[in-house]
Amino acid sequence: MDVKLPRLAEGVDSGTVVSILVSEGQEIKKDQPFIELETQKAVGSIPSPESGTVSKIHVKEGMEVAVGQLLISISADKNAAIAKPVTGEQTGASTAVERLAQTRTPMSPTSTEVKSATQWEDYRYESKSGAAPPASPSIRKIAGDLGIDLTRVRGSEAGGRIVLSDVRAYIQRLQQRSLQDVKERHDTGSQPAVSQTESIDFARWGPIRRERMSPLRRTVSHRMTESWTTIPKINQFDDADITNLLALRKKHAPAYEKKGSHLTLTSFLLSIVGSVLQKYPRVNASMDESTSELIYKDYFHAGVAVDTEGGLIVPVIRDVDRKNLFELSKELHELTEKTRQRKVSLEELQGGTFTISNQGSIGGSHFTPIIYAPQVAILGVGQGKPKPIVVEEKIAIRTMLPLCLAYDHRVLDGADAVRFLKEVLAGLENFPEAQVKLK
């Protein structure tokens, strides 16, 4: 049977093959992972739908694949011979040709459904030698006349050479895509994003280096732009006195450690936010512009921004209102680790209703976080530092935690935001020891 890329999650329609875990001729069991895929949201493995022998691998590492695209073929017969390439090339020295033939198969122009929209859209010919894409002079002339940038056209011949059918397929897809865009724009009423950087030749001022953005980076970039351009945002600042909280943490942290957990400031925040959110349902809401409705959620899932090697990822801790500090600490620790190793599942990245972005472990003071749409608010946390402040008309040195609540003014008004933030402050300043203490 042919195994195609299944639908992974809402809004995820493509990914990059990180590694291939099986080889041709190898036996494979049902549910055995055979490919690791980096999607816009995480790295995950794809399990085999049945047992058998891998007769052919149709993708290679680094390749971008779309939902519905052929990944591998599994033969039920264990003794099935490995499919021979039909090129007539002898094996042995012709590995490169075979490799090319393999990688080409899934995108041969005969299968022109729009299955691989992102795949071709993002394609860009690159050669370390700086050579132009391989194409005959007549093809280059045609492309020039039509104003087609050949670096965007994927060639189907050996060495990636572009032939007329490739240009034709490219133009057809381009038209299909543009019609789709027009329709979408019409549907949503939004303006197309115009890329300003495209035409600037930065190399004029010095050496440059172009690096392809990872799917994750592109998602982050897309999301941030969307949030920034669509949400009328207010940043509300304050400082919490966490001197007592730190003392509490110091006192109880060893006990948490013993039970395999880490008591961190973020775990306290999760616990506090879990209870304060219940009082301010709008902070936990979302807006549906199309129906002019506010969606109130009777669950409280908090996202936590995690700094990974690949970039920002926000895993979600469910039901923070119903978990005690130990449970939150343990889950936070495990989820953070999983995220850093890029092993977090797609489910674990979805459904957040509020986000905490704590930069304190790195440093920094106040900052204005960007709202993780369609959520309404995000809490930005800086590093707690000892500061001279006035306590009961005297100067005292207290550890002050810089906080910023960024919120969507369409949903939340300033007064409520201040009240919400004040309650969070109060929670930090008067966290009951009973809730910290392990039984």
Added chain:
Amino acid sequence: MEPIKTEIVVLGAGPGGYTAAFYAADRGKKVTLVEQHPRLGGICLNTGCIPSKALLHATEILREATDSETRGIEFGEPKIDLDKLRAWKESILERLGQGIKGLAQKRGVQVIHGRGHFEDSHTLRVETTEGQKFISYDKAIIAVGSKPAMPSAFDLGNKRIMTSTEALEIQDIPNDLLVVGGGYIGMELGTVYADLGSNVVVLEAMPSILTGVDPDLVRPVSRAAQKSFKEIRVNTKVLKMATAGKQIKVTMEIDKQQREELYDRVLVSVGRAPNYADLGLENTRVTKDDKGFIKCNPQQQTDDPDIYAIGDVNGGTLLAHRASKEARIAVEAMLGETSAFENIVIPAVVYTRPEVAWCGLTETEAKERNIDVKVAKFLWGASGRALTLDRTDGLTKLIIDPDSERILGVGIAGVKAGELIAEGVLAVEMGSTARDIASSVHPHPTLSETLMEAAESFYGMATHTLTARRESA
């Protein structure tokens, strides 16, 4: 006087100019071609490519005759009749020149002989033997070419100090000839005179002759030249020349030591300079680049939007076939097409013994630009055809992109390398892979097989050589 009205005026009838004129006429334009020399064809035909190749062919026979003694065929002492040689050479030029003239007539291209001078951006004044003529045009193409550079220090007005133009006339066979400049012109003409019997000394200021060419391609030429020339001196500068009776006293500097030597003739081949002096460019908006060549964009358009420039006046590699290609681009651009001089492979051929030819990316360039390439080489010692020609002094190499196996460049040294490079040009232009060349059957026994064998060696399976198998990365 009423000016002549034309759509396109082309100034200069070399391979750039006449190609532009003919192509524009073929595309339906009214064209006027202005040329100051009586014979069309430019430097290439009159004092460049064609006469030098005629002489090289003629003198090659002398060399072949000598070499064939070892193969059991002796001719005895050759008799050289310089007048006859010159006349034969001249007959070729005349035939080609007449050919171009005929082609111009049949296309309805109006040819005016005389010096052109821009009065303004749309008027050209031509000084003809019948007086001044004015041409009023829509667009102009400057294709006036270049001339041999003669540093003023060497310009004594002494006829024994020659440029390539005079050297091609072969007034006599000097006993001692000094060639200043070991570039392709110096090496080619040096070969002609050496074969005719002169003691030729080549001086080159740089550390190697044929500067810029891949060293492994230069090596067979150096080796052959060391035998046929008296001497090749690199890292040597000429400081001064002076007339000394019927000879030239040349002061040179080698290893910071000054040396004086006497020569019967000196050939100065130190480069070429653009020919736009007295062209009236100051009356147009045409500008020059920092090297003094006419500045133009990839459509060959100068800063004066209705004036285009092609060929040697633009600098770069001064090659006839580049000018011809630019001619087509300029005409197409005038016709509103998107043509541009971009990603075009321009082959280069040096007609030394043996010939050297290359196209696309060179190994030297790959190193300079830090481009990761694989070089597949085939040495001609293993070529049956090279052995039957008694010319195993050659090598063929392919510069290959290791990932896509695409041919990025080709370099050939060896007899007929200039003919062989055409396949390389096609391969690079078409974006061929090494496998494309390896899989194409090449006739046996020919030198063209060396390209196939080089490609095969990339895969570690050349028939006639043993190469390490390419690790299947």
